[in-house]
Amino acid sequence: MDVRDLEALAVLSEELHFHRAALRLGIAQPALSKRVQRIEAELGTDLFTRGPGGVALTPAGHELLGHARTMLGGWRAMQRAAEQLRAGERGVVRIGAVGSAFYEALPRLLAPVREALPGVTLQVDELETPELVDALRVGEMQLGFVRPPIADGLRVETVWVEQFVAAVPDTSRLSELSAVSVAELAEHPLILFPRSAGIGYWDRVAGLFGDAGIEFEPVRSAAHVTTILGQVALGIGVSIVPASAERVAIPGVAYVPLDRPAPLQLAVASNPGMVPLAARRVLEHLPAVPIER
Structure with a gap:
């Protein structure tokens, strides 16, 4: 039994008429009749009763056609999944x-x-x-x-561009400013991750200090921005972080814009x-x- 057999049984059980079922399947009525007879012979039981007005499902047909629909549904689902895989949609x-x-x-x-x-x-x-x-x-x-x-x-x-902001302890005088300069940040211990962890980010921050003529020397390092923010909250120092870090609500940290635009890209x-x-x-x-x- 193959998928065409399952389709034939499903359509005939819906139409209960060989001629209409054959039209839906796009095959000749005698071919459909022979296909159903062969399936019944393979299963060893009658699935349909034939009469002048059409056909009807036998008790065995009612039960076995449920299995046929389940198998056919699985096959169609597999076909759809394969189509999605070929199209890159799965x-x-x-x-x-x-x-x-x-x-x-x-x-x-x-x-x-x-x-x-x-x-x-x-x-x-x-x-x-x-x-x-x-x-x-x-x-x-x-x-x-x-x-x-x-x-x-x-x-x-x-694909994304945002500004750098300063992350400072909320007890610092810097937290009261409307904008802060790199020179003002340089008066405090600077926290950043090691350059090896993110060269593009690190060099961008270093460039802000270089443009201001200030030597860039982070005194503390942390592996992740969230760890850096935690150290800022403890009052250990200040940092320069992406503006989106403001969404990390860490008590004790205030975010202050830089006095000059400093875009940071994500690619x-x-x-x-x-x-x-x-x-x-x-x-x-x-x-x-x-x-x-």
């Missing part, structure tokens, strides 16, 4: 992202993707930039959200030779023009 896309991308950028960037591609599972993990770049190169991750620039060989497109990176179709569909639904916070 599957798992492994995504890596730097920690600060989770505050606001990723939820806003990926919401339309999840709506447009409900059959695609987005598996998103936090990775530091060096680990993420390595994972993209070997295919462990298919997409990565990083702070550019990163190493050559990967395709990188900016989606991919390895051109290792982007499966589902991942390409995700890229297609990311904004063509970077979102500005």
Whole structure:
């Protein structure tokens, strides 16, 4: 018995008439009759009774046709899944992202993707930039959200732009300012993660100090922005963080704009030779023009 047999039984059980069922199936009535007879012979029981006015299901037919519809439904579901896989509308896309991308950028960037591609599972993990770049190169991750620039060989497109802000203890006089300069921040211990954890981000902050003619020497380091904010809350020092970090409500931390615009980019990176179709569909639904916070 194959899927055409299941379709024939299902249609005949709905029409209860060989001629109408044959028309729906697009086959000759004698061919349908022979097909049903063969199926009944294989099963060893009659599924239909024949009469001048049409056919009716036997008690065995009522029970066995339920199994036939279930099997046919499973086959059709498998066909739909295969079509979605071929179109890149189904599957798992492994995504890596730097920690600060989770505050606001990723939820806003990926919401339309999840709506447009409900059959695609987005598996998103936090990775530091060096680990993420390595994972993209070997295919462990298919997409990565990083702070550019990163190493050559990967395709990188900016999708999000936000401003840097100062994170200061809420007991500090800096928290009362409407804007703060890099020179004012330099009067306090500066906390930042090691450069090896995120070269693009670190160099961008270092550039702000360099532009102001101030030597950049963080005195404390932490692995993640949330840890940095925790140290700021303890009064250990100050930091410069993405504006989206304001969504992390840590008691004891105040966020103050910088006195000069200092944009920070977030880009989606991919390895051109290792982007499966589902991942390409995700890229297609990311904004063509970077979102500005």
